Amino acid sequence: MQSAFFNPGPTTTEGQIASLHLSRDQQLPVQLTTVASRAEDQGYAEGVVTNTRFGSFPHSTLIDIPWGCQVLASKVDTGTRGRDNFTHSRKRKANAISTDSPTDSTESASLKQATAANSGFIHVLPPTPESWTTSLPHRTQVVYTPDYSYVLQQIRAQPGSTLIEAGSGSGSFTHAAARAVFQGAPTSLNNASKTEEMHTAGKVFTFEFHAERHEKVKTEMEEHGLDSIVTATHRDVYKDGFWLTGERGAYQSPRANCIFLDLPAPWEALPHLTRQDTPDKPSALDPDSTAYVCTFSPCIEQVQRTVSTMRRLSWLEIEMVEIQHKRIEVKREYTGLKYEGMRGVNPVAATVDEALERLRQVEENAREHQQDTRNKSRSKNGVQQNNSSESAVQKHWDEGKLIHRAEPELKTHTSYLVFAVLPREWTEEDEATARARTGQID
Ligand code: SAM
Numbered sequence: 178m179q180s181a182f183f184n185p186g187p188t189t190t191e192g193q194i195a196s197l198h199l200s201r202d203q204q205l206p207v208q209l210t211t212v213a214s215r216a217e218d219q220g221y222a223e224g225v226v227t228n229t230r231f232g233s234f235p236h237s238t239l240i241d242i243p244w245g246c247q248v249l250a251s252k253v254d255t256g257t258r259g260r261d262n263f264t265h266s267r268k269r270k271a272n273a274i275s276t277d278s279p280t281d282s283t284e285s286a287s288l289k290q291a292t293a294a295n296s297g298f299i300h301v302l303p304p305t306p307e308s309w310t311t312s313l314p315h316r317t318q319v320v321y322t323p324d325y326s327y328v329l330q331q332i333r334a335q336p337g338s339t340l341i342e343a344g345s346g347s348g349s350f351t352h353a354a355a356r357a358v359f360q361g362a363p364t365s366l367n368n369a370s371k372t373e374e375m376h377t378a379g380k381v382f383t384f385e386f387h388a389e390r391h392e393k394v395k396t397e398m399e400e401h402g403l404d405s406i407v408t409a410t411h412r413d414v415y416k417d418g419f420w421l422t423g424e425r426g427a428y429q430s431p432r433a434n435c436i437f438l439d440l441p442a443p444w445e446a447l448p449h450l451t452r453q454d455t456p457d458k459p460s461a462l463d464p465d466s467t468a469y470v471c472t473f474s475p476c477i478e479q480v481q482r483t484v485s486t487m488r489r490l491s492w493l494e495i496e497m498v499e500i501q502h503k504r505i506e507v508k509r510e511y512t513g514l515k516y517e518g519m520r521g522v523n524p525v526a527a528t529v530d531e532a533l534e535r536l537r538q539v540e541e542n543a544r545e546h547q548q549d550t551r552n553k554s555r556s557k558n559g560v561q562q563n564n565s566s567e568s569a570v571q572k573h574w575d576e577g578k579l580i581h582r583a584e585p586e587l588k589t590h591t592s593y594l595v596f597a598v599l600p601r602e603w604t605e606e607d608e609a610t611a612r613a614r615t616g617q618i619d
Contacts, residue, residue: 180402182352183359185303188243194401195239196308198300199229204308208400209240226253231297239301242273249298273301304401306352316390319349320439320473323502324591329357331498331596332435332469336360337379339463340435343414343446345385345394350437354381355398355406358435381406382421382431386413415442418449419461432463436470443472443479443595444486451490452602468599473592480593492597499593504584 181193189195189209197205211224223235232250239248302308307322320328328350334340334357345351358379385391388411395409410421423429438446450470452460462468470492472483480497487495522539526532 181303182305182309182356182401182403184402185244189240189301191240194304196302196304196312197227197229197234197239198302198308199231202311204302204312205229206304206309206312207236207239209236211236211240223251223253228253229297229299231299234299238273242301244301244303246273247298247300248273306349306356309352310349313347313349315347316393317344317346319347321349321502321591322353323500324473324594325350325353327498327500328437328471328473328594329353329435331594332437332471334358334435338435339380339382339431339433340437341382341384341419341431341433341450341461342437343384343412343419343440344387345383345390345409346439347390348383348394348397350439351381351383351394351398351407352401352403354383354437355403359406379406380408380431382408382410382419382433384410384412384414384419386411414440414449415445418446418458420458428458430459430461430463433461434463434466434468436468437473438470439473441479442482443474444482447483447486447490447492450599452599462599463601465601467601470597470599472595474595475592477593480595483595487595487597490599492599495595495597497593497595500591505581506584507579507581510578510580 181195185193191210193209195207195209197207199205205227207227223237225236227234227236227239229250233253234248235251235253238251242248306325310319310322310325313319332340334354336358337360338358340354340358342350342354358381360379383394385394391409391411395404398404398407398409408421412419419431419433420428421431436450440446447470450461450468452462452464454460470487472480474480474483484495484497522535522542524535526535
């Protein structure tokens with residue numbers, strides 16, 4: 178399976194999707210190509226160019242380099258075709274800084290030259306569902322990483338699972354689901370053949386009734402190399418459920434064991450997720466395993482209707498969860514010495530000599546303050562404890578105080594998650610088989 182998401186290979190190649198890492202919260206997905214097919218790419222002498230706030234990056238400098246490289250911005254000229262100093266291959270070599278830093282002195286020199294000439298840099302990373310979620314083109318509200326990681330774990334999505342999703346929306350959850358069910362760990366960067374061997378099953382069936390959104394998700398799955406795992410179907414699931422169309426139009430069961438419903442009215446889809454077979458339609462659930470469902474609804478009224486329908490349809494262990502995602506910033510704050518040293522010192526200096534004098538003054542003040550604190554600590558704790566309390570004070574001055582605070586988050590409430598379980602049917606025959614297997618006798 179050729180997906181940059183699971184199996185990117187050791188280096189970037191033409192046609193792959195890459196995640197350009199600009200900063201911790203900013204990633205840019207790009208399809209790497211040197212073929213300028215869009216009008217806006219035609220004006221550049223360098224071919225296709227991605228412009229960012231850290232500078233311009235011709236794709237010729239991003240292709241055929243090891244994943245994870247830092248790439249320096251290029252000077253891009255829209256009207257100087259052929260006048261560029263670097264040929265593209267030389268430029269690629271000069272701009273890509275591998276994680277193994279170059280030892281060759283000529284290369285280091287050209288890197289320095291390029292650094293001086295350019296304004297910024299980016300890192301070229303293989304795409305992940307997480308980076309895709311933060312940067313995908315939004316067509317709807319999407320499910321974010323804190324929610325989908327919890328959902329996938331709770332509905333027991335694992336390599337080999339069969340997962341039903343409705344609606345597909347912008348495909349954010351779809352990417353994470355594809356990775357969860359993919360039979361084979363997401364790769365280390367050059368573990369291609371191993372992952373290929375391990376990929377035997379694991380499926381996502383995603384349903385969407387909005388024609389354009391369905392088409393877009395289907396195309397994305399193909400472009401991202403995920404179409405062997407994800408089957409996208411255009412369907413109103415309230416009306417027509419989750420069956421697949423087999424030979425001569427016969428209904429086939431997807432045999433799902435995990436279900437995720439991100440729909441305005443999940444209670445209208447739930448009646449299609451029972452264990453009953455009808456003469457022409459088999460149950461959409463896997464008869465040999467427990468089914469786990471999660472619904473995702475922003476309002477408590479939707480939750481109430483969903484829970485009530487689940488109870489009527491014999492779903493068990495129904496519970497509602499709300500994820501409150503907080504990012505905690507942990508850092509050391511240098512309050513002690515530096516702060517004390519600055520006391521009484523005028524921070525403004527007119528000359529370099531004056532500035533140096535102020536610095537000397539700050540250091541002197543700090544030393545005095547430190548000595549003072551040591552003396553106080555001695556008289557308080559007694560001579561016996563001198564060493565340990567002194568080193569604690571020293572450590573505090575040297576390393577600063579460890580503090581933490583929650584980073585402000587814009588999104589607090591996304592949705593309520595309702596989870597439930599539908600056990601497999603257990604017949605007399607199943608019981609007899611189980612007893613025989615475990616050697617139990619009546
Ligand atoms: N989970 C998606 C993601 O992470 O990108 C977002 C889903 S979006 C909030 C809800 C989607 O459900 C919309 O695209 C909508 O068109 C689709 N939808 C609504 N009713 C539907 C139905 N009866 N059958 C199929 N899809 C439906």
